[in-house]
Each structure stands twice: as C-alpha cells, then as structure tokens.
Amino acid sequence: MIARFQIWLSRPFTHKFNSLRNKLEKALLLFEDIVYEKFHGLNCRGHIPVWTLIHAPIPAVRNAYAYEAVPCSNLRTMFKQVKKMGVEFDNFVDVGSGKGKACFYAFRTSRFKKVIGIELSEALIETAKSNTSKVEAGRVTFLNQDATDFVLPDASNLVFLFNPFDNIILEKFLEKNISHFEKQPSVIAYINDKHRASLIKFGFVPVYRNARVGDGLYRYTLSTDGTLIRAAQGHSIPVDLKLTPKLPPAVLYHGTVAKFLPAIRKHGLLPGTRQHVHLSAERSTAVAVGSRRGAPIVLTINTHPVVQAQFKFMQSENGVWLIDSVPARYIIFEPS
Numbered sequence: 507m508i509a510r511f512q513i514w515l516s517r518p519f520t521h522k523f524n525s526l527r528n529k530l531e532k533a534l535l536l537f538e539d540i541v542y543e544k545f546h547g548l549n550c551r552g553h554i555p556v557w558t559l560i561h562a563p564i565p566a567v568r569n570a571y572a573y574e575a576v577p578c579s580n581l582r583t584m585f586k587q588v589k590k591m592g593v594e595f596d597n598f599v600d601v602g603s604g605k606g607k608a609c610f611y612a613f614r615t616s617r618f619k620k621v622i623g624i625e626l627s628e629a630l631i632e633t634a635k636s637n638t639s640k641v642e643a644g645r646v647t648f649l650n651q652d653a654t655d656f657v658l659p660d661a662s663n664l665v666f667l668f669n670p671f672d673n674i675i676l677e678k679f680l681e682k683n684i685s686h687f688e689k690q691p692s693v694i695a696y697i698n699d700k701h702r703a704s705l706i707k708f709g710f711v712p713v714y715r716n717a718r719v720g721d722g723l724y725r726y727t728l729s730t731d732g733t734l735i736r737a738a739q740g741h742s743i744p745v746d747l748k749l750t751p752k753l754p755p756a757v758l759y760h761g762t763v764a765k766f767l768p769a770i771r772k773h774g775l776l777p778g779t780r781q782h783v784h785l786s787a788e789r790s791t792a793v794a795v796g797s798r799r800g801a802p803i804v805l806t807i808n809t810h811p812v813v814q815a816q817f818k819f820m821q822s823e824n825g826v827w828l829i830d831s832v833p834a835r836y837i838i839f840e841p842s
Contacts, residue, residue: 550575550606556571570671573604573627575605580719596620597619599664600624600666600668601665602626603624604634606623620659621647625651657686676701684709696721758806759785759787760807761791763800775832785807817829818830
C-alpha cells in the first residue's frame with residue numbers, strides 16, 4: 507500500500523490532479539444516487555448476480571447481466587437529450603427494469619401517458635412494486651415478462667435499456683418489435699450501449715451518442731429493402747430522404763393544439779427540430795396527431811395556391827406529406 511502511494515506521488519502533477527478529480531466526480535455521483543433514493547424512499551441499490559435472481563431454467567438467463575441501478579447522472583443526461591429532440595413520446599418502456607429506478611425517474615421528470623417496466627426476475631418485480639407504493643407512482647406498471655416475448659405498445663415509445671442483456675437477447679427483442687419501429691416514431695435510449703452494433707445491424711442509427719460514457723439515442727431508419735439508410739420523416743439530424751417533388755391532394759391537414767396557434771398565425775407552419783412540416787391527407791390522422799399533446803385542433807391547407815407559389819411537396823413511404831414550410835396566408839384556421 508505504501509509503495510503504491512509512493513509511486514503515485516512520483517507521478518506528474520497533472521496525473522495526480524486528474525486522478526483526484528475523477529475520484530471526486532465518482533464520489534459526488536454516488537452521493538447523488540444515495541440522496542435521490544433516500545429522498546424518495548426507494549430500494550434500488552446493489553449489485554446482484556443474475557443466477558441469484560432467476561432460479562428457473564429459462565434459456566434467457568444465461569444471456570442476462572447482473573442487476574445494477576442506473577446512475578442518476580446517466581438518466582439526467584439522457585432525458586436532456588430527449589428533450590432536445592423536440593419529440594413527445596406517449597410511453598416510457600424500460601426493458602430490463604430491475605427495481606424500477608429508471609421508471610420512477612421518468613415518472614417524476616416527464617409527462618408520459620404510461621410508464622412500463624419489463625423484468626424477467628420475479629424478485630426484482632416485487633421490489634419494484636414495493637417501491638411503487640412508496641412513491642405513489644400511479645402511471646407506473648411493472649410486468650414480469652421475458653423481453654424476447656414482449657411486444658411494444660402501439661404508440662410512440664421511448665424504449666429504455668440499461669444494458670440488461672447480451673446481443674442475442676437484444677436481437678430477439680428487435681426481431682419481435684421491428685414492425686413496430688417501422689410504423690411508430692419510437693426511439694431506443696441505450697445506456698452503456700455495449701451491443702450497439704446489433705442496433706446498427708437492424709437499421710438503427712444514433713441521433714445522439716456520448717462516446718465517453720457509452721450512452722445513445724437510436725432511431726430506426728432502414729429502408730424496406732434493407733439497402734439504404736433513410737428517415738421516413740422527422741429526423742433530428744440532416745439526412746437526404748431521397749424523395750422527389752410530387753403533386754399533393756387538393757386539401758391537406760395538420761394536427762396541433764391551442765398553445766401553438768399564436769406562433770402559427772404569425773409565422774406559419776415551420777419544421778422546428780424536424781427537417782420538414784408534416785401534413786396528412788386524412789383529417790382523422792391530423793386529429794390523432796394533435797391528440798398526442800392535448801385537445802386537437804386541425805388546420806386545413808388548400809394546396810393549389812401553395813403549389814402555384816412554387817412550394818415543393820413530397821410524400822414519404824409511410825404516406826406523410828412533407829413540405830419545407832407553409833406560410834400563414836395559406837392556412838385555414840378553425841373558428842374558435
């Protein structure tokens with residue numbers, strides 16, 4: 507011990523400074539986790555080997571990893587990046603939810619309609635349910651289920667993974683749910699993304715990644731023939747959609763809510779964090795889109811004068827109509 511300390515003293519000052527700084531940062535992050543869990547009365551700590559959690563001869567056990575609670579620092583950074591995407595997800599789904607820490611964090615910090623935890627271990631499920639009663643998290647549900655059998659809800663989901671299993675289980679989960687990602691704008695938030703190569707293999711690309719800690723947000727963008735990376739619509743990073751201008755129907759619709767109307771009346775429809783404004787050929791679709799954020803308001807666009815003004819319309823593979831912007835003078839607002 508003394509010899510190791512002497513070696514450390516002999517090293518350059520910058521090395522000693524960085525070493526002490528890293529130790530201090532780790533201590534502060536650990537303290538944050540302890541305070542968070544104590545404040546909310548949660549039982550989340552511990553490092554528990556998988557063979558002590560699941561005793562049944564389930565094939566998935568040999569591909570699962572030990573339980574460990576996700577640090578608050580990772581959750582804080584991830585939710586900050588999700589907010590920057592400008593996307594509001596319907597549900598938060600934690601696959602391999604353990605004692606439920608990520609679910610409770612999502613419940614406390616974001617407005618998801620549902621927060622769902624999927625966990626194979628009955629012992630961890632029981633602890634998570636006990637934690638639920640302590641924090642009065644009414645919208646949080648825990649399911650004792652194998653990830654390879656779980657089907658994501660038919661809604662936009664933020665799918666959370668704290669590296670709960672190896673690439674074999676991850677790829678089985680993706681196979682089970684790939685049709686969901688083709689239809690819904692769901693995103694995978696993968697902390698400690700050790701097996702991100704499996705996501706890339708299945709057609710996901712990172713819209714954000716912190717290489718230093720190995721955290722990332724991944725969106726499905728593979729074309730149906732498996733040969734081209736593309737975004738159906740709404741990508742947060744610049745992507746060439748390979749779409750050509752197309753003559754739209756006579757009328758298109760856009761779903762929104764009341765709080766955005768003043769800005770729309772002033773500036774028209776703008777893409778915001780997306781690449782294009784999204785329009786639908788069916789009013790019912792616009793109603794459904796607006797309902798995701800509250801009481802829906804449907805805006806109508808007569809496309810003929812827009813086309814005459816040299817604006818270009820395009821249509822994505824999933825039927826959504828895209829345009830760079832729509833000036834307010836071309837928008838018909840519903841009477842208030």
